[in-house]
Amino acid sequence: MSELEYVALREFAVPGGLVGGPFGSKLVSTDYVPEGVPVIRGQNLASPGYFDASEFVFVSEEKVERDLSRNLAEPGDVVFTQRGTLGQVGIVPDAPFPRYVISQSQMRMRVDRRVAEPRYIYYCFRDPRMVQMIQARAITTGVPHINLGILAELPIPRRPLVEQRRIVEVLGALDDKIAVNERIARSCDELRALRFVDFIQSSPSKVIERPLSSFADFVNGRAFTKNATGTGRMVIRIAEINSGPGGSTVYNDIDVPDRHLARPGDVLFAWSGSLTVARWFRPEAIVNQHIFKVIPRDGLPNWLLFELIRTKLKKFQSIAADKATTMGHIQRRHLDEPVSAPADDVVSRLDSQLGPLWERALTAEQESLTLAALRDTLLPKLMSGEIRVRDAEKAVEEAL
Amino acid sequence: MPPRRRKATEQAALPGMPTMADLRDTLWKAADKLRGSMDAAQYKDFVLGLVFLKYVSDAFEERREAIREEVLKDGIPESRLDMFLDDKDEYVGHGVFWVPEEARWSHLAAHAKSEGIGELIDRAMDAIMKSNQSLAGVLPKIFNRDNVDQRRLGELVDLIGDARFTGHGDRPARDVLGEVYEYFLEKFARAEGKRGGEFYTPASVVKLLVEMLEPYAGRVYDPCCGSGGMFVQAEKFVIAHRGIQHKDDIAVYGQESNERTWRLAKMNLAIHGISGNLGPRWADTFREDKHPDLKADFVLANPPFNMSDWSRTVDDPRWRYGTPPANNANFAWLQHIISKLAERGTAGVVLANGSMSSKQSGEGEIRAAIVEADLVSCMVALPPQLFRTTQIPACLWFFAKDKSPQGVKRLADRRGEVLFIDARNMGTMVDRTERVLTAEDITRIADTYHAWRGTASARAKNLKYEDVPGFCYSATLEEIRQHDHVLTPGRYVGTPEPENEDDEPIADKIARLTKELYDAFEESARLEKVVREQLERIDV
Numbered sequence: 001m002s003e004l005e006y007v008a009l010r011e012f013a014v015p016g017g018l019v020g021g022p023f024g025s026k027l028v029s030t031d032y033v034p035e036g037v038p039v040i041r042g043q044n045l046a047s048p049g050y051f052d053a054s055e056f057v058f059v060s061e062e063k064v065e066r067d068l069s070r071n072l073a074e075p076g077d078v079v080f081t082q083r084g085t086l087g088q089v090g091i092v093p094d095a096p097f098p099r100y101v102i103s104q105s106q107m108r109m110r111v112d113r114r115v116a117e118p119r120y121i122y123y124c125f126r127d128p129r130m131v132q133m134i135q136a137r138a139i140t141t142g143v144p145h146i147n148l149g150i151l152a153e154l155p156i157p158r159r160p161l162v163e164q165r166r167i168v169e170v171l172g173a174l175d176d177k178i179a180v181n182e183r184i185a186r187s188c189d190e191l192r193a194l195r196f197v198d199f200i201q202s203s204p205s206k207v208i209e210r211p212l213s214s215f216a217d218f219v220n221g222r223a224f225t226k227n228a229t230g231t232g233r234m235v236i237r238i239a240e241i242n243s244g245p246g247g248s249t250v251y252n253d254i255d256v257p258d259r260h261l262a263r264p265g266d267v268l269f270a271w272s273g274s275l276t277v278a279r280w281f282r283p284e285a286i287v288n289q290h291i292f293k294v295i296p297r298d299g300l301p302n303w304l305l306f307e308l309i310r311t312k313l314k315k316f317q318s319i320a321a322d323k324a325t326t327m328g329h330i331q332r333r334h335l336d337e338p339v340s341a342p343a344d345d346v347v348s349r350l351d352s353q354l355g356p357l358w359e360r361a362l363t364a365e366q367e368s369l370t371l372a373a374l375r376d377t378l379l380p381k382l383m384s385g386e387i388r389v390r391d392a393e394k395a396v397e398e399a400l
Numbered sequence: 401m402p403p404r405r406r407k408a409t410e411q412a413a414l415p416g417m418p419t420m421a422d423l424r425d426t427l428w429k430a431a432d433k434l435r436g437s438m439d440a441a442q443y444k445d446f447v448l449g450l451v452f453l454k455y456v457s458d459a460f461e462e463r464r465e466a467i468r469e470e471v472l473k474d475g476i477p478e479s480r481l482d483m484f485l486d487d488k489d490e491y492v493g494h495g496v497f498w499v500p501e502e503a504r505w506s507h508l509a510a511h512a513k514s515e516g517i518g519e520l521i522d523r524a525m526d527a528i529m530k531s532n533q534s535l536a537g538v539l540p541k542i543f544n545r546d547n548v549d550q551r552r553l554g555e556l557v558d559l560i561g562d563a564r565f566t567g568h569g570d571r572p573a574r575d576v577l578g579e580v581y582e583y584f585l586e587k588f589a590r591a592e593g594k595r596g597g598e599f600y601t602p603a604s605v606v607k608l609l610v611e612m613l614e615p616y617a618g619r620v621y622d623p624c625c626g627s628g629g630m631f632v633q634a635e636k637f638v639i640a641h642r643g644i645q646h647k648d649d650i651a652v653y654g655q656e657s658n659e660r661t662w663r664l665a666k667m668n669l670a671i672h673g674i675s676g677n678l679g680p681r682w683a684d685t686f687r688e689d690k691h692p693d694l695k696a697d698f699v700l701a702n703p704p705f706n707m708s709d710w711s712r713t714v715d716d717p718r719w720r721y722g723t724p725p726a727n728n729a730n731f732a733w734l735q736h737i738i739s740k741l742a743e744r745g746t747a748g749v750v751l752a753n754g755s756m757s758s759k760q761s762g763e764g765e766i767r768a769a770i771v772e773a774d775l776v777s778c779m780v781a782l783p784p785q786l787f788r789t790t791q792i793p794a795c796l797w798f799f800a801k802d803k804s805p806q807g808v809k810r811l812a813d814r815r816g817e818v819l820f821i822d823a824r825n826m827g828t829m830v831d832r833t834e835r836v837l838t839a840e841d842i843t844r845i846a847d848t849y850h851a852w853r854g855t856a857s858a859r860a861k862n863l864k865y866e867d868v869p870g871f872c873y874s875a876t877l878e879e880i881r882q883h884d885h886v887l888t889p890g891r892y893v894g895t896p897e898p899e900n901e902d903d904e905p906i907a908d909k910i911a912r913l914t915k916e917l918y919d920a921f922e923e924s925a926r927l928e929k930v931v932r933e934q935l936e937r938i939d940v
Contacts, residue, residue: 025421029830029838166937173934177927180920187917194913198906314895321824322890364924371931378938388939 006155017110083145087131120164166389188361221287272329281365303358440591457505458573518544604837611846617649618697625654628665652676699747721769725761768885812854820889
């Protein structure tokens, strides 16, 4: 293939296909109504998938006709962040709404299907080099932002549609698999929680009441971010539990005792802030302060401790929220409060039913880590043409 | 960098039928551009001073036009018209300021080029103050200083003089410029960041205070009134519920210690046609109480949180429940406010959360004494991030001097009880950093309080009070004693009922989730194949 030609994004849009959000005053929180036309906001672009449709606010049809008719988006449009987390991108999904309004902080592009695939444009913006370019061109007075002019000029590698599709199919397959893995993990967790609660409620004779602290050792992490070396294992703070490693994640070469290490499948319990209990699924890492590593006693399964903590979580959260300080937390004595747990002689039967759901969720999460790493390696190289995709017909069987 | 094309789109939205909100926003953006290197706090005095000048001039012209029409309708010959038009009483009697010729906007516009705009405006301010006793010493005379860029000032005058910001017909100057003034106050509060909190309380919080207290008639007092937002909102409440003819049913009393803020408040009241008493000048409420004999029916206040440097006199008679500590004025504000309440007065105060639970430096004892005196009617825990200017979580204290049924008012007897409301989960984020209480949130909180108190408004809506786990609880003094007189609502309202979200029977839910999981497995297996196929096509 010859050298790739980069052309401005606007050349891939239909005429007038690049539009911004409304004036700030044209769309304010008081315009929001319980149903109507959904508004696409930053959070809809925040997930790693094409689009996060889990939460919308709405405005009325009348409001749209009156003030927002120039700020509409429809399925297949590509949406970009104008201000906020620069570099975010999404594709408006086919269902369940026929049209959307974009908020003040978004811009959208209607792709000219004769020259580009919407998902191709989307993946161009997932390229870390593109994100860097956007950040470099951003206007930094006030909240850093870009505008339609800057967006329209961003360079996109020009390729024939058939080549675009090949790239999109590879990356799309990986992303789709990640998405289904998320669904598997979530379903497994919900199902297990439900069946556990059902057991506790319906089998009173097989339920015992004992202090939560009698079921496990709650090992508090230490201040391991101090004097960090920047290399080695990740230090797990609450941010890493919630959303994995990011720009501010700390790495440390320090040697720590086993009880301060989290490995895939371990239960972690953040006992300050918003209070979370989580299953660690990333590679071995170091547990920082304010987080308990929960080590079950007497060979109890991890999932059981996870569920026991979860039944107390609401209570713990309200204790923490009542602290006058901004950073709420619970104290060790709160762990001594009783919980309802299955009696010793039924644990192993329950484990054989519910343990696999825990394991399957973990497997899905771990597999997604690999898939994501593969995608992030391939994406920039596919975009730059450094590696290419063969025609499907020519593909050969290769053992992976 | 590619050419910026944003300009064209911004301006393109203007023709056609722009709303008032658009206009305000356009005006703000343009004014903000002219700010140049001046800091927001300083610039505020220029812009708001000019908006005020525009207002008095517009209101004057409106009245002048009305007089002309009346006179001509009465058949009085035109030759005698001027006599009526220049009769000062015809203006003052209608709540309009007398604006001498040289202070009228038309005069400024006509002579700006020849005489130097800064000097002209300073003279106009002076002339208005001389002709109107109530504005003496209030208006800024800062426009002709050396540090003022006269060219920019001229542009700013043109901008504010824009015909679209003139009152007309059904939108008198008071409405148009009153809105502009309020909008600018809010914008400046944001621009000033932390310090902006001194003169501005977020609108949704003020609204909640007013809706709780329902100040239909009587004396309304704010001991730290900032730019006067509480008064404007109280006035709006009266007009909304009783009509414009009742707007003078409330009398406004305020005090403010910051000179510039005090001026802003005076102008804010004037522009909204509220005749209030903010004292003859600015002053510190603790050192120099400007309303020593006032007994207020309603107190609305948002004192500075945790003020550590304040003028404290140990044996001040206001400290009936204990001398507040030197390093925190929270309980000084609360006791000052209690001391101002009339026999049946009520108060709503915004304060930092620490005030509900602190036990340092005797604050615990003061709180206990106030609770035991049965003065607290309601405590509301607010959601975080309502105040752009501070990250400190805040709460609302409500006092009622008399919690008995009060005869014909037929209120519920709430002596010995306190209502706790936990509103921490309410509100909607309007951007990354700021939350507001929605109209529904405000109604739910206020309705809960009114139902508990058994007010006429609650009876009209047929509301009955009930404890709601996780949201509200009516506690007895005995229960509060058990909690050591800590007033944090979270301690009393308990945890919400476990959400049985959809009432779906658990067996059905298990069956549904199981099916969803199996479907995901199948999809996963199919995708596994697709991923293999696709990866095999990669040509490294």
